[in-house]
Amino acid sequence: MQSQDVAPRPAGSRAREAVVDVDQAEAALVEHYPRLVRLAYLTLPPALGRNRRVLTAHSLTQRALPRGRRSTSTIPAQATGRDRDPGYAYVRLQVVRSALEAGLPPFRGASWPKRSQLPPLLPRVWGLRLFPRPGGADELALDQRLSALSAAARAAYVMRGLERLPDPAVRTLLEQAGVEDPAAALAEAGSVPAEQYDLLTSPEFDPCSLHARPTDLVRRRHHVRAALAATAAVVVCGALLGLPGDAWGPDDAAAPPYARNPAAQAALDPGRLTKVAATTWEATGRTDFSTWPARGDLTGDKDLLRRALNVWARPGESVQTSVTPGTQAGPPPGPPQLLYAGKVDNLRVVLLYDGLRVARYAEPLDHPEVAALDLSRVDGATGGGADALLLGRADGNVRYLTAPWVRKAAVRDLARPSAEVAPLALSKDGVTGPFASPAVRTGRCASWDVLQLTEASGRTRLLTDLAEVVPAHLTVGRPSSAPAREATRAPEAWAPFACSLAAVRSQGVRAVNAWQFARQPLPDGSGTADWVCTRAETWRGAGSRVLAQFHTPGGAFVTAAVDEVPACGPADPHVLASAPWKSAAGESYLLAAGAKDTVSVEVSGGVTGSAPGNVLAVPAEDGARAELKGTLANGRTISGLQPAAQ
Incomplete structure (x- = not known):
């Protein structure tokens, strides 16, 4: 039918x-x-x-x-x-x-x-x-x-x-x-x-x-009041809309205004934006966003800056808004600091900083009524956390604005530490040339390009794009309260695990540390296995992710993945993990390892066994599950990280 x-x-x-x-x-x-x-x-x-x-x-x-x-x-x-x-x-x-x-x-x-x-x-x-x-x-x-x-x-x-x-x-x-x-x-x-x-x-x-x-919470309350006093609301709104100096218009992507608060209006006045001198960072010795000067060829374009401020305060329906997890989405509390305003590829881009967040506003050159707004939390950012900010993405490539203390830029493949480092152009305003971003790549991962920046002090840092406005800072070594070692000092530690960074994209990650905590001889004498834990710290503190990874001559894989644990971090620089392994002869084992201060390792449940020291290898059937326990030199016991889903 x-x-x-x-x-x-x-x-x-x-x-x-x-x-x-x-x-x-x-x-x-x-x-x-x-x-x-x-x-x-x-x-x-x-x-x-x-x-x-x-x-x-x-x-x-x-x-x-x-x-x-x-x-x-x-x-x-x-x-x-x-x-x-x-x-x-x-x-x-x-x-x-x-x-x-x-x-x-x-x-x-x-x-x-x-x-x-x-x-x-x-x-x-x-x-x-x-x-x-x-x-x-x-x-x-x-x-x-x-x-x-x-x-x-x-x-x-x-x-x-x-x-x-x-x-x-x-x-x-x-x-x-x-x-x-x-x-x-x-x-x-x-x-x-x-x-x-x-x-x-x-x-x-x-x-x-x-x-x-959320929808406009203030406007929702305003509508309730307007329903009780509709005539007065129409008169007041008509009077306000008739005032001179309107900051919005037909070509503005911001939503219509719902209130005129003097302090809020001051924050939206492009004439009150904070602009820092180019030498401030040298005079103060501070390396954070508060010492970035205003750069770009459109810093004097008040119409563009007004649009950026209005969209930050009231993003309209046509605005593509992205807010990093844990970031407040409201307007700036006062006049923010201008970091950049200029043309990037086919966009006009504005970067603003209010002390807690960076706002990236972008509009097409020929369609200012359509815009994108990205908000990222950056409180406490300094050093590697304040070395670069995203300007734009196009054709799978990415461009960054670098800090005023950055002197050179380059691109290196994190998956191939011995490969030649490719110099990257750096404009007088600190804008990098475009390079391939791993954050937008799909399919098989065979390489992972990262940004290498050399500062005026001679220190070299590695930053990676994780689909955020602020790139993540890569470090290596045992976590402690002291500043972490830069990944450039031991890039080989990252090589087998570079592609695992894809697991923490778009999560507001500020830094990722890789720590090789153990090396273990394989039971059949065919070589050694490296145990590495990578810990991703977020700007909001919560949401950290720890991966235990196992690297043998046959390849590398994630063997444990845990969220919101102190292990493998400055608060608890200890870790214990296990992994199934099969020899070339077909014999199955359960391997386990802890850091050097682990004095014994024990497994129970589906597999039983123990060994002094920080490594263990026991025969085990395929798919066997076991509970893992380690004893530290101070007598404290720790549990193994949760095995990753197979």
Whole structure:
């Protein structure tokens, strides 16, 4: 039977249609739900705003099943869809059709608006704004190009790029979705380069991996008061909006103002920004963000600075906002310090510092009404934690603004410590040349490029991009209260474990230390194993992550992963871990090791055994689980780190 959700089709095609029942369609929807929601999100009109686009995309996808417990049919071109699954082809058609309908005016002539044109009833989120994780400049530029297309052309581009459908199949799908001129839609979609198809799979367009931030709490309270005294509120707001010196306008990405507080307005005045002299850091001897001078060729552009300050205070719907975990998302408490304002690739970028946070504002050169805002906590940052800040990302590359005390920059592959270090250009303003960022890499990891900076004191540091505004500082050695050793002094300690840094991306990490705490002869005499623990410390203190890693001639792997423990850190510079290991002859063992101050190691449970000293090797069956206990030289006992999931 023909479903009433499917547009009429020529009679000649119906004999070849694939029959789909509701169970088959439901299975396809559940299996491919993230892909279908992404398809709906990309097709929906950007004018809806990112929060409503997310909720509408989920709502349309969840309503894509056939109505009732009956079979329906799908068109032949779609029956050869994803893995030749007619169930997937059917729900995809419904998603595209409803997403196209959602972009139409709700009232056309005498007809009532369709359900897809109304705000979604479900899912519904109160008190929160949801939006996908922000991408780089390429994703922002693609989003702008897609927003300029018609809904049908957007759908055609997404069908080509995300679904990899040939043009005849795209044309047929658009016809079935109710598009009057599919050929024109395909021609219009051709104005966006096909080279950007891969960007459609980026987190920027993933409505299933979301950031959440509160709606305007002050405005919500204001609305309650306004409901009690509507007439007075209209008079007051009208008077305020009529005052001269407005800091917002039609080209501003900030949300409309909700209050005029003198102190808050002072913080948004570009004329009151703090600007530090270029020699302040030398005169004071301090190496933190408070001694960074204002740099860049747009530090005198008051309109740009005003937009950046307004968006920081009131990010509007068109602003892609990213807040590092543990960072307050409110406006600056007073006039912040200007660190940079200038052009970076195809963006205008402003960096601001309020003593606790760094705010990075970025807008496309030709679309100031669309912007990105990144907030990162940096309280207490000094030395390696204040050596560089992100300026921009483009084409998988990254650029940084370096501290005024940095004299040279280079790139080195952390996974290959013996490889030649490549010099990196450094402008007079301290802006680095672009280099490949490992933070955006997907697939197999064979290298990990890090930024090597040489300071005026001669000290050399390694920093790595972990998809944050502030790069993470890499160190090596046994943790203690004294300053950690720079990773440049022993880069080989990081080599086998460089790619494990991907496990702490986007978590607000300020520093990662690698400590080789033990070396153990392998039971069959085939070589030695190195035991290393890496500890990632965050800016907020909480959220630290400890990985115990095991490196043999056969390779390296993570054998334990624990969050929120003091082990392997300055507060508790001890560690104990175990790992299964199999010899070339097929004999299975459980290996365990602690730091040098461990005087004995014992295992119990699925495997039993003990040994004096800091290493242990006992025969064990595959998959055997055991409890690990170590005794330190001072008599204290410690437990082993939790084994990582296999």
